[in-house]
Amino acid sequence: MPAIEYAGTSVEVNDEGFLLQSDSWTREIAEAIAAEVGIGPLTEKHWQVIEFCRQDAAEQGQPPGLRRISKLSGINMKELYQLFPKGPGKLAARVSGLPKPQGCI
């Protein structure tokens, strides 16, 4: 698996750029990923989503899907698309250092 340097820290990612160890995530890494995908710098609303995702994943043992984020994070679907364009579920997970949400097989 490739290792990438974000904010001076080397972390392992899969070939879609998702962190392999969500423990190695830091706020600085989130900013660096956000910059890389072109959504940085992160705003307060981004952080509201990221914090929800990390907490929910810790409680549930899996990253939340898009519908769950829009229902429980306090940020609605329309806004999620503005904050994390194209695939908010995937992008929010990636910036939050979580695996790609499965939801769907």
Place this chain on the structure above:
Amino acid sequence: MKHLIVIGAGTAGTTVANQMRGRLPRDWSLTVIDPEPEHLFQPDLIFVPFGMQTPERALRPRGRTFRGVRWMQRGVESVDTDKKRIALDNGDQLKYDLLVIASGAEIRPDETAGLMGDEWQRAIFDFYTLEGATKLRDALAAFEGGRVVVNIVEMPIKCPVAPLEITFLADSYFTGRGLRDQVELIYVTPLDGAFTKPIASRALGSMLTDRGIRVEAEFNAGEVDSEHKVLKSWDEREVPFDLLITIPTHMGARFVEASGLGDELAFVPTDNATLRAQGHDDIFVLGDATNLPTSKAGSVAHFQSEVLVENLQRSIAGRSLVEDFDGHANCFIESGFGKAMLIDFNYDQEPLPGVYPYPVVGPFQLLKESRRNHWGKLAFRWVYWNMLLPGRPIPVPNHMSMAGKRLLPDADNPLAA
């Protein structure tokens, strides 16, 4: 007397009930609850729109699907997990000692703004219900050309390959009618490709493009503008259509939501190896009703039923549960022109090419089109009614096996570290 109650007599509930009969101690009763008088073989829904199966033949009287099991023709309104009581739609209450939730998933077109507007069942059709599939058949027969859009609103859905099948079959159908030149076929999906798993996604994606079917990926449908016949995404992309074949949002049964047993889509959080409902020692879940990260497919319900039947007996006897479900799924994918493909996978292993179920001899080809696979798909109908539902053993391994599968060269294989 103690009571085992199964809610829902679809694929999962029927096979479990039939297998549990004869395995219960004498002081236990078994009841299955389902309001619908008939059992629908859902895989036939992809054939109905093209006149390849009649609506009548996709159904059987539910009473004939049980082997000596008591069926109560009622709907469940709610479950009180503290009092261990079920409320029925006629106001009756039933007490349970052990409960199996097998109430499946249903489409919820009402979850998408405008989907059920003026064009619903005029230019917009689902095929996940027998009514929708039948009306789509009539609309296709009257269709003389234009833009046909197949759209998955959001995941997860039942049988995630069915939207591909309907697209391949539409291509084959319009070709047969000599109309293919006048029809633009577009596959619009929230996924980043044709399927969720990379190797199968590439194989299926190139099958679409080879047939001149455009793929619009990462499209999350937000609303339908009925007046202008336009499908719109949350990020304001637009796809106009003349005929929209929609696969709406799926949710679990309404009583699951009403009883506080579900997640945000009313699927029941379930332990992925034992199939016990999380946080409820006396409730088990299988089939489409679970939140498990595997396909919502009849084959999955079958593979799960073996684990569940074991665990129900262990639970009754007060023994520890087996953690034996590996997420095994397999699906035939009808690809039109009399051919089909087959995929076989589980929680950890994505679909690979090769042969199934036996190494070398197959007889089925994995991730590759063949006529024999098509006959396999049709044979599944017989297997379903005569072996799967009655709970008779089916001679394919319960766990996914790597035998017969071909690992791809590292460069093509995202799994090779």
